[in-house]
Amino acid sequence: MSKKETFVGESKTAGKWVGRPLPRLEDARLVQGQGVFADDYKLEGMLYLQLERSPYAHARITRVDVSKAAAAPGVVCTLTGAELPSISHPFPEIGPGAGQKVEDYALAINKVRYQGEPVAAVVAESRHAAEDAAELVEVDYDPLPVVMTPEDALQSDSLLHDEAGTNRMWHDVFEFGEVDKAFQEALHIVHIGRLHFHRFSSTPLENNVVVGQWNIKEKRIQYFSNQQFPAFAAQFLSPALGVRIDQIGMRSIDIGGGFGIKITSYPYMALCALASRKTGGRPVKWTETRTEHMLASAHGNERTFYDTRVALDANGVITAIESRHIDDCGAYPRYEPLGCIIWAQVLPGVNRLKNIRIDFSQVVTNKCPVGPNRGYSRMQHLWFLERVLDICGHALGIPGDVMRLRNYILPEQFPYTTPNGCVYDSGNYPKMLEVAKELVGWDEWKKKQKEAAAEGRMIGLGIGTTLDSGTNNFGQARIVNAYAPYSGQSKAANIKLDIYGELVLSMGSVPQGQGHETTAAQVVADVLGINPEHLNVRPGFDTEQNVYTGHTGTYASQFAVTGLSAIHGAALKLRAEMSRLAAFALKAQEEELEFGVGAQGPQVSVKNTDKAINYWRLANLVNLNNAELPQSFEDITLNCRYVYKAPFEVPDVKRKYGNLTLTYAAQLHAAVLEVNSETFQPKILAYACVDDCGRAINPLIVEGQVHGGTAHGIGGALMEDCRYDSEGNMLTSTFSDYTPITPMNMPDLRYGHVESPSPFSYNGAKGMGEGGGAPLHALSAALQDALYPRGIVVTDSHNTGDSIFQLFERARQGTEAPVVRVERPRGPR
């Protein structure tokens, strides 16, 4: 890939290691096949669980007969939904009202609510035996009318959860500023019809895998899995399985991608534990197939935007937006309705917009439950805002780049408080735009676009500005449910000097490919004046290392802030202890000491002398030889745990007001594409991505994350779509149908970096892995730019040659009401 880097702004390389593009330490292990993924994990006596899943999207279960399966060779036990109420409880529900009435068990009991929902489980000595036996499970269904769209969900008599009494799981109005006044004073009012953000997923290379063992003698459930948010899963499993949190052990080493989709795997974790208990405590493994993953793991949230009205002034500055949004969370809420507030982290997007009224609902439909897929909830809202901006720009004849410059929050306004109390830490969007335009060759493409248009060719230029808000304040959960016992954000870490002087770090994170081992080593190396390889970073996560809090997991773009702050804090604690010890041992003052590397490796020395003590001797004094130490050193353990707590307050629930996230990384993508006049297939001609994640701990890893996020977004924009037919059959349950993006589909990326250090993190960094879906915004914008002259408005986040052809056909027939209508309440100028 051709590439050009641009660094702008202050590059605070305070440390020797932090800020360097150090190649990832974990890669040698991974590329040599030495990684330990959950499916690699095997235990003596391990059994295999196979699920029988519903072929129907919505049906009553009239009979489940597992007798033939239970009698099949190698089968040890079976589980059916009917048993579950006697051996488990429903999972907790986060939502209030109707949401609290949803009963979500690990297997369907009386009815199934999406195609692929687990109905029965068969546990056998081998995977082959389990699969053979599962075919013998007999289930009779009585199909029910399906609910496939938000309109169906609100209007149909068919309810997914009868006990809830409605398909609408959540509803509230978010209103900030003076919306009505802004519309009264508007020079232009733009009305926009239905916009739709489609359902897609992340399809991590590694599917979900759980190994669960209910150790009956030890009264403990031990998991080895690829669950990416173990503290959350434990809080769902503990009440469902009727065990204390400390009876649940969670472990992972390497995870082949998570992207949020692996947060809601807890029903499968519960099943493995229940099956294990039924077999007398044998370990039970469940390995999801790709088809199961596509049907029944989790998808991203689908959102539809209705009746949007936009007030603008003479310059195209948006003064108010009013709209109605319905989010479709699939068959069970699970992590939802958190998505009903999480979008409000970026309420005005990157704009100075003050007056907003959004009527927000979430409905259940007969589709796979959603999970917090990369860019979760903010991406959908930011796409909406970016569409609004471009549609208004085209309607008023103002180019996309100019519209943005007129609406952006200005660099001098940071820290910027949004209408709902979120505090954007730092940023420089105009600078990012300038860099992106330069990288993509904006001005030259503008000329070429004109020339091409004269030949009947359709070239479009688009910009997507997006936010990757990271380090979430769990207090926002109280806005969706005032009784939710959550607030703040925290992460733990532990670093110790072990008996022979080995420096060992246990991270309280659950890495899935983000290079945590590397960045953690960079941070510790700087604190102790050593090299990253002097540190033994324990890979993966293990509750037994006692480095977790209730927020522990890797999600919500935050490791660079929360994870590294915890590691930094633990390293400083250890350094302080080592310093006291070294001063005693070397008979020196602490101020005279220097941390560094000597002939024998890491050491603490007295400046300008040859007096030094190595790590072995320091550790020896505390761990194995402590009679040498006076009583006054008894508080020193060289085993330092530190919990970082993000500086948050509980939001004002009534006003829906408060700081919901700590850092706001930004991504600005610029795309040039051409719509082929024969095939209607869009082709990317040039692409630039500029990111600003504050201070980059490791620029190489940051760039890698940007590439990954860009690929994911381009896949979502042009290729990937979780499609269902009108009966609720999933049409994209294989990769042949879903066509996930691969490097073969990627354009050349030009990459640029702008650095606006965060004032809210110790290291100036911002979390950045999710990326905010910038390619969806940029490609929708570019496509609209190419098609607007033909009278076509882009209203969907997913566009293929086929769907663009259909847009042309509809435009040709001219049967549909226009998507955009401009009203000039104060008459023509």
Place this chain on the structure above:
Amino acid sequence: MYPAAFRYYRAATLEEAASILSQAGDEARPLAGGQSLIPLMKLRLVRPALLVDLNSIPGLSSIKSEQGVVRIGALARHAQLADSELSQLIPILHDCAAGIADAQVRSRGTIGGSLAEADPSGDWAPVMLALSAEVRTQNSKQQRTIALGDFLKDAYTTALANGELVREVAVKVPAKNSGGAYIAFKRCASVYASASAAVQLTMADRSTCEQAHIYLGCVGLVPLHATAAEAELRGRELTKERISAAAEAAMEAAAPHSDMRGSAEYKKVLVKHVVKKGLEVSLRRSRGEQVEVSHEYVGRI
């Protein structure tokens, strides 16, 4: 994920394989590259009781050119064809072979397997039809030769009798004044095309078409012979307008249905595109130009 239980037999000769298959009847399936069969077995959509593996039979994957006829062994892999010198001689073979799915599929999948599978979306059938290929088959006792057009009976149905296997595929090396191209339009590298066209033109002079062969893939139960499109071209000067008219005629011949690869209406649009492009490239190649084309998809168009 795992297939239902089956027995496995590794045949030493094609005759032996044919004999075992004929005894076992419907319960048995021959295993060539396995790129369709194994995924179907994995999903348990197909459950053969016996697999007869042809992969250890010597000499089945050779590619030979003798007296203007190219003989391609049934087990010649797509990758082998893509890399073969023949690709220089018959560029349409390279267009097809080099773009099938991904490197793993290309190094396992075979031409004989592809033709015998007779998938309506298979890449090889339209290409080989455009080259007027013949299929040499073998049962436990004898061989026979079948024109490919007669070999392909229906979707997933061939003229192969029980216990009869493909031994080789033979095509004549096109004349010097000939040019061909295969264009497949698909959604990504590793999937079947939404529409494809194989074109082979023989020119009377620089711009007058003597003979045209045009076959469409993915838009019918078997590759469709676009005879009306051919008639547009035969004996005529291949102007831009003429090529467009032929592409329009091909579009009329297409009988696609809607699926995840595209709506029926859109597939017709694609037929026009692949035929047009196939004709343009074929024409240039007939004039001795080197033109690189292969399968088209997002990012590679």
